[in-house]
Amino acid sequence: MFEEFYCLKHTPFSRDIPTEHLYRSSMLEEILGRLEYAARRQLFAVVTGDCGTGKTTTIRSFKNSLNNSRYMVMYLADSKLTPRHFYKGLLEQLGCEAKFYRGDAKRQLHREIELMQGIHHLQPVVILDEAHLLDKEMLEEVRFLLNFRMDSKSPMALILVGQNELWDRLKLQSYAAIRQRIDLQCKLNHLDRSQVGEYVKNHLTYAGAEHDIFSDNALDEIFKFSAGAARMVNKVCTHCLIYGAQNGKRIIDDHMVKLVIQGELN
Known part of the structure; x- marks a missing residue:
């Protein structure tokens, strides 16, 4: 509804924005560079960040940046994931029916990966999302x-993605053996005030806005409410655009943002 009022061609703060139009902060560029290196060298990486800081969006950007003729990406996100279902999920994505017993399925996966690398010249990249929920x-x-092969070669690039509590767990002594195998750690931080302004402008430009819709003071209030979490920026901006369109406001100021936050988001 607000798209027509503000003469927008696309919805600016939706989850399905093409990755090439997403806001690319210096932090995101650095993390994508690290993950691409992990894929190339078949490393074990961990990506953590607070809720709403863009972990899944980062992984989507990473996946789309990889050359399909060089990499096979397998993605799993299951809070109740067990070793057996882990192997089953990966083998199904490779077009295979997993053997019942864990050890057999593990050996089967190793064989399929060797075939993938040797015959199809594809490097496997496994992404485990919501990893903070794994036991x-x-x-x-x-x-x-x-x-x-006696630790001489990693069979795949493996990327664990989860909230900050994942790294808090991995720092415990009982997880030392796992932590020592991690090659790269990437941490997603909240956007600062300047980045929130750039983020909003980037998304509105993608949507086709020909002028600024949010005043600087409005962006101050959006930053304060969202604390720089991209998901919350999306939420408050969308609510403000709906409110502005319903009330015939071409420019959204700080007073309107406060009204929306107090009336709809608190």
């Missing part, structure tokens, strides 16, 4: 999976 047994299985 210790599953995290230990990740360590065992990376034991390949």
Whole structure:
């Protein structure tokens, strides 16, 4: 509804914005560079960040940046993931029916990966999302999976993605064996005030806005409310655009942002 009022061609703060139009902060560029290096060298990486800071968006950008003729990306996101279902999920994505027993399925996965690398010249990249919800047994299985040819070679690039509590767990002594295998750690931080302004402008430009819709003072209030979490920026901006369109306001100021926050988001 507000798209027509503000003469927008696209919805500016939706989850399905093409990755090439997403706001690319210096932090995101650095993390994508690290993940692309991890894929190229078949490393074990961990990506953490607070809720709403753009972890899934980062992984989507990373996946789309990889050359499909060189990499096979396998993605799993299951809070109840067990080792057996882990192997089953990966083998299904490779077009195979997993063997029942964990050890058999693990050997089967290693064989399929060797065929993928040797015949199709594809490098496997495994992404485990919501990894902060995985139990210790599953995290230990990740360590065992990376034991390949007496530690001389990693069978895949493996990327764990989760909230900050994942790294807090991995720092515990009981997880030392897993932590020592991690090659790269990437941490997503909140956007600062300047970046929030750039973020909003970038998304409105993608949507086709020909002029600024949010005043500088409005952006101050959006930053204060969102604390720089991209998901919350999206939420408050969308609510403000709906409110502005319904009330015939071409420019959204700080007073309107406060009204929306107090009336709809608190």
